[in-house]
Each structure stands twice: as C-alpha cells, then as structure tokens.
Amino acid sequence: MKIPQLIKYILVVLGSLIIGGASSAAIVIFLTGTPSFESPEDLPPEFSRLTEVWYILKRDHFDRKDMDSKILSDGAIRGMLLAMDDPYASFLTAEQFEIQSQDYKGFFEGIGAHVSMRDDRIVIVAPIPGSPAEAAGVLAGDIILGIDGESTQGLTLLEAVSRIRGERGTLVVLSILHEGEDMPQEISVERNVIKLDSVQMRMMTGGVGVFTVTEFNANTYEQLENAFTRFQTQGGRGMILDLRNNPGGLLNSVFQVADAFIDSKLIVYEVDSKGSRKNWNASRGGFALDVPLIVLTNRYSASASEVLAGALMDHNRAIIVGDKTFGKGSVNTLEKISDGSGIYFTIAKWYTPDGKLIEGEGLVPDVDLTQMDTLESGQDALDVALDIMKNDILGK
Structure with a gap:
C-alpha cells in the first residue's frame, strides 16, 4: 500500500523564534515534491507495538468509547520527538504549521x-x-x-x-x-x-560609526548599506558592528551582510546527519571590504549573528569584543504531514570557517570582557571597542 510522504518544507533556521508574531524569525522555505514511501514494509518492526497498544486500549480501556485516535496519534508523535534528545524537535498542529510556514515579511x-x-x-x-x-x-x-x-x-x-x-x-x-x-x-x-527596523547607526567622535544590528531580516542588508553611505558622507573611518542581543535571522540576510565585509571567502559550512559538508561562500565586491571593523557580542548573540562573527573572526577581518556567544548553530526543517500538521527537527549543524562548532558551544571573542582585569566600573564592550578603534587602529 502506498502512503503519501510528508510534504517537505525545508527551513534553514539561523535564529530563535519570534513569539506572538505571525511567523518565525529566521526561516527560508523551500517546497519540494511529494514522493511516496512504502508502508508498513519500510517501518522498523518495533513500530508494530504502536498498533498493538491501540488495539489493547480500544479493547480493554475503561474509556475506550471516548478514545480519540487523532489525539492519541498526536501524543505518540510528540513522544517520539521528545525521545530524540533534540532541543528543537516539536510537533505542530495543522493551524500551528500554517502560521509557522508563512513568509517572513519584515x-x-x-x-x-x-x-x-x-x-x-x-x-x-x-x-x-x-x-x-x-x-x-x-x-x-x-x-x-x-x-x-x-x-x-x-x-x-x-x-x-x-x-x-x-x-x-x-x-x-x-x-x-x-x-x-x-x-x-x-x-x-x-x-x-x-x-522590524534592524539597523541603526550613530556617529561617535573620531570618525567611528556604531552600527547596531538587532536581527537579520529581509531589509537588513539594504538598511546597512544605506547606513554605510551616511557613515561615509559624515567622514567615517572605522566601524563598530554591535551584535549584542542579536538573536539571528534569515539565512540570505546574514550572507548578504557577510558579503559586505568578506570577499569571496568561506562564511560558514554545515554538516548533515550523513556527514556531508556544504560550504557557503561570500560573493565578490562588498561595499565595506577595507574599513577597519570591530564586532561586539554577548551571551545573547545567537545563531546568524554567531555565523557572521565567526566568519569575521576566522578570516581576521574584525576584532571581536565582548562575551562568549549563545551557541545556537543548527539547521532545522519543518515537514508537513499529510493531515496538515507538521514536525520540526534538526538536520545539520553549522561550523565556522576554521571548524569551530557553534551549536552548544558558542564563540569566545578575541577580547573577552570576563577575562579583563583592567575593566573600569561602568565600562562595557562598546567603551572597550571605542578605545581599541581610536587608539590602537585609527591612531596608528
């Protein structure tokens, strides 16, 4: 007997979810075909126990007349995902799946x-x-x-x-x-x-521009480029890219931003469950390839912001200042089941160009504030970065 396979939506998630919103914060959706699989021949023999349990309950349970096969099967799927020891594995009802699979509009x-x-x-x-x-x-x-x-x-x-x-x-x-x-x-x-306005820029003394990027959405690259134009017209000489509390965002967006600073080099690579590797490289001709750059991170810099910081660090394109990052670097997929519900789980993990695993590890900055004995009371990462930029980089 043929059973329609899961209608597959591949979502590359480089960040956390936005709560209370109409869509996830970091999703790129690709719809593939609808192949089929054989059943029950393809199933492991252990799965016959699910059918066995259903018939036992249907025969002997006190409330067997009120048993709802939909509710029980939902529960079985949830239990299977929980047993995977995947912190991102989730079951979605049809309504939840419809919300999560909407495009991210900004x-x-x-x-x-x-x-x-x-x-x-x-x-x-x-x-x-x-x-x-x-x-x-x-x-x-x-x-x-x-x-x-x-x-x-x-x-x-x-x-x-x-x-x-x-x-x-x-x-x-x-x-x-x-x-x-x-x-x-x-x-x-x-x-x-x-x-979602994701980029703010303010000029400091000495020609230093502070670019705060709050997340990577569909408008981030354009906003960053516009902010960089203002930076140039105001005599900007050095950039500080503030990724503190940046939870991540769209895959394409972070790659576009990386293109601005890294010319034709590896941004990140992913390794899937089969051990296959896929490289993601920057394009040529970024608009800020030669501008002195410092990046600020903290423990809530997550996912896409970790991808960017890791690439800039490994290619010696920027000095990273702040605290160790969050450690969210997995690739997740949302797959639609034939009844409209769906399952969400991890399919691969991200590594920086030098091979550092992001997921569960995070990135330690070049200048780690937790290791600084000379940090004065009230000073934060921005104060340290401004001092480095003005005195050690631009002041040379």
Missing part, C-alpha cells in the same frame, strides 16, 4: 521578543527594541515559566510560541523569572504590530 503582529530553548526552558534571547515586550519589562535572559496561568514545563519551543501568539490588541500574561532573581513575576503584554 513586520508582524505580536509582543516582539525572540525566544529559544536552553536547558529545557523557554528563554528570552532578546526583546525587539521598541516592542510591547520591551515596554512591559521583558528582558534578555528571562525564563518564561507560564503563559496565561499555565506552566510551560514540558512544552516544546513551537508549542510555547503558538500559545503566546494572538491578534493585535489582545493581552497575554507571562510568568517571567528574571536573571538573578528567585521569584517570578506576572507581566501582561498587549500584542501589537511590530515593525
């Missing part, structure tokens, strides 16, 4: 915060600047313990995201544990339309 309705999974907890990687989440007091590093009075324990990342989603003007109540605190607090956030 705006959405939601609360405006990026989340990821760490130690089986839902963690805020960064609220979007100017978002309802930021205004309500949500901070990078916050742990979401509850959503509208229900615990997040046992939820997958996508399940938590779908519960926080909602229409503009509606409220969601989050139970939040701030870093360093013992007691959670309830934070009410009103969902709204979030406009």
Whole structure:
C-alpha cells in the first residue's frame, strides 16, 4: 500500500523564534515534491507495538468509547520527538504549521521578543527594541515559566510560541523569572504590530560609526548599506558592528551582510546527519571590504549573528569584543504531514570557517570582557571597542 510522504518544507533556521508574531524569525522555505514511501514494509518492526497498544486500549480501556485516535496519534508523535534528545524537535498542529510556514515579511503582529530553548526552558534571547515586550519589562535572559496561568514545563519551543501568539490588541500574561532573581513575576503584554527596523547607526567622535544590528531580516542588508553611505558622507573611518542581543535571522540576510565585509571567502559550512559538508561562500565586491571593523557580542548573540562573527573572526577581518556567544548553530526543517500538521527537527549543524562548532558551544571573542582585569566600573564592550578603534587602529 502506498502512503503519501510528508510534504517537505525545508527551513534553514539561523535564529530563535519570534513569539506572538505571525511567523518565525529566521526561516527560508523551500517546497519540494511529494514522493511516496512504502508502508508498513519500510517501518522498523518495533513500530508494530504502536498498533498493538491501540488495539489493547480500544479493547480493554475503561474509556475506550471516548478514545480519540487523532489525539492519541498526536501524543505518540510528540513522544517520539521528545525521545530524540533534540532541543528543537516539536510537533505542530495543522493551524500551528500554517502560521509557522508563512513568509517572513519584515513586520508582524505580536509582543516582539525572540525566544529559544536552553536547558529545557523557554528563554528570552532578546526583546525587539521598541516592542510591547520591551515596554512591559521583558528582558534578555528571562525564563518564561507560564503563559496565561499555565506552566510551560514540558512544552516544546513551537508549542510555547503558538500559545503566546494572538491578534493585535489582545493581552497575554507571562510568568517571567528574571536573571538573578528567585521569584517570578506576572507581566501582561498587549500584542501589537511590530515593525522590524534592524539597523541603526550613530556617529561617535573620531570618525567611528556604531552600527547596531538587532536581527537579520529581509531589509537588513539594504538598511546597512544605506547606513554605510551616511557613515561615509559624515567622514567615517572605522566601524563598530554591535551584535549584542542579536538573536539571528534569515539565512540570505546574514550572507548578504557577510558579503559586505568578506570577499569571496568561506562564511560558514554545515554538516548533515550523513556527514556531508556544504560550504557557503561570500560573493565578490562588498561595499565595506577595507574599513577597519570591530564586532561586539554577548551571551545573547545567537545563531546568524554567531555565523557572521565567526566568519569575521576566522578570516581576521574584525576584532571581536565582548562575551562568549549563545551557541545556537543548527539547521532545522519543518515537514508537513499529510493531515496538515507538521514536525520540526534538526538536520545539520553549522561550523565556522576554521571548524569551530557553534551549536552548544558558542564563540569566545578575541577580547573577552570576563577575562579583563583592567575593566573600569561602568565600562562595557562598546567603551572597550571605542578605545581599541581610536587608539590602537585609527591612531596608528
């Protein structure tokens, strides 16, 4: 008997998800064909136990008349994914799958915060600047313990995201544990339309331009190029690229940004479950190939921002200043099941040009603030970077 195979959507995810929005923060979708597979001949013999359990329950369970095969099969899929020991593995209902597979347009309705999974907890990687989440007091590093009075324990990342989603003007109540605190607090956030302006530039004294990139979306490269033009017209001589609290973004976007600084060199490579390697190389002719560059990172610089920082570091194109990064460097796929639901899981992992694994490891900067004995009270990565740029690079 032939059974339609999963309709396959390959999503290259270089970042966390945006909670409360209309789409994921870092998705590129490719729709392939609809091949088929043989069943049950192709299945391992152990899977016959699922059928056996169904018939036993249907025959003997006290509530057998009320058994819902859809609910039970959903539960079996969730259990299978949990057993994979993949922190990103999730099951999506048909409604959740439809939301997650929408294109990323550069705006959405939601609360405006990026989340990821760490130690089986839902963690805020960064609220979007100017978002309802930021205004309500949500901070990078916050742990979401509850959503509208229900615990997040046992939820997958996508399940938590779908519960926080909602229409503009509606409220969601989050139970939040701030870093360093013992007691959670309830934070009410009103969902709204979030406009994603991902690049801000400000000129400092001495011809130093600070470019803050909050994420990598469809507009980032264009905004960075426009900001660089303003930087040049204002006599800019050195760039500081601030990737602190940058949770990641679109695959194509981070490659475009890398093209600006790296000429025809390896940006990153991925290794899949079969051990096959795929290289991603920069194009020729970037607009900022020769400008002195420093990159700022912290422990909430994740995924796409780690890809960029790793490439710039390994090619000695920039000095990296700050803290060790988050350590999110996996390639994930969202596959559609025949009933419209879907499964989400890891298919490959990213490595920097010199072979450093990003996933679970993170990147240690060239100038690690945690190892600096001379850091004065109140100084941060930007202060250190400005000193290096003005005195050690431009001052030569």
